[in-house]
Amino acid sequence: MFELRQLPYEKDSMGDFLSPVTFEYHYGKHHQTYVNNLNNLIKDSEFANSDLFDIITKSSGGLFNNAAQVYNHDFYWDCIAPQTNSMSDSLKAALEKEFGSTESFKEKFLSSATTLFGSGWCWLVLDPASNKLEIIQTSNAATPITQNKIPLLVVDVWEHAYYVDHKNARPAYLEKFYSHINWEFVSQAYEWALKEGMGSVKYYINTYVRGK
Structure with missing residues (x-):
């Protein structure tokens, strides 16, 4: 069974970027619902004992949607921080x-x-086939993992990510997001990707998120 991960910061630490109320809904309700749905869908199925990476890459329909949304949100929480920090020289x-x-950029x-x-997500990814960085969009629950591309940075542009604090002003939310990027994490993800390719995605999921 999967569990809602703990946030790596306090819910009141993001100033006017994200309020505690947003975290209550986005993290406490939306993210929690994806976890609950995922657990219900894998129960007594061929995926009952699978890790999240395998579910995302081998499932479809509602099961894929909920598994991918668990991962997408986990990754998003790691991409932001109460205060931005410096990216590595290599990134x-x-x-x-x-x-x-x-x-x-x-x-x-x-x-x-x-x-x-x-609704969807905007990503910075590494294409392991070319070793080039790309900016890509995915709609709804779609994730670059299924395109064999390695996520390095993501921003959630579903309205539930920003409507409480920024109403329909997506550009205002995005400017705030950029000033709260956790570049240390993005830089680490880049180093993992260069060394391990797609294996770095499974490593992140199973070690940093799922604890398997």
Whole structure:
């Protein structure tokens, strides 16, 4: 059985970016519901003893949607911090190589997140086939894992992620998000990805999230 993970910070630590009320709904209700649904769906199924990575990569329909949303939210919580911190020199160099500058990356990432139609996620990923960084959008519960791409950074643009604090002003939420990125975690994810490829995703899930 899966459990709702503990947040790596206090619910009142994000200032005017995310309020405790948002955490109560987004984390305490939405994320918890995905975990509950996942447990109900795997019970007495072929996935009853599978880890989250295998469920995401081998399932479909409602089971996939709930498993992927558990992972997507877990990863999102790690991508933010009460105060932003510094990215590694290697990640900075990679962003500059692919996007021209870190400012150019910010502009393109926020533009992609702003223009994603409907509900979904905006990601910075590493394509292990080319070793290049990419910005991609996914709709609803979709995740880059199924595209054989390694997540490094994600922002949640479902309305429940920001409506309480920012109403329908997605760009305002995204600007606040960018000032709260946990670059230390993103840098670590990049190093894992370079060394372990897709294995780094399973390692993250099973060691840092699921504790298996």
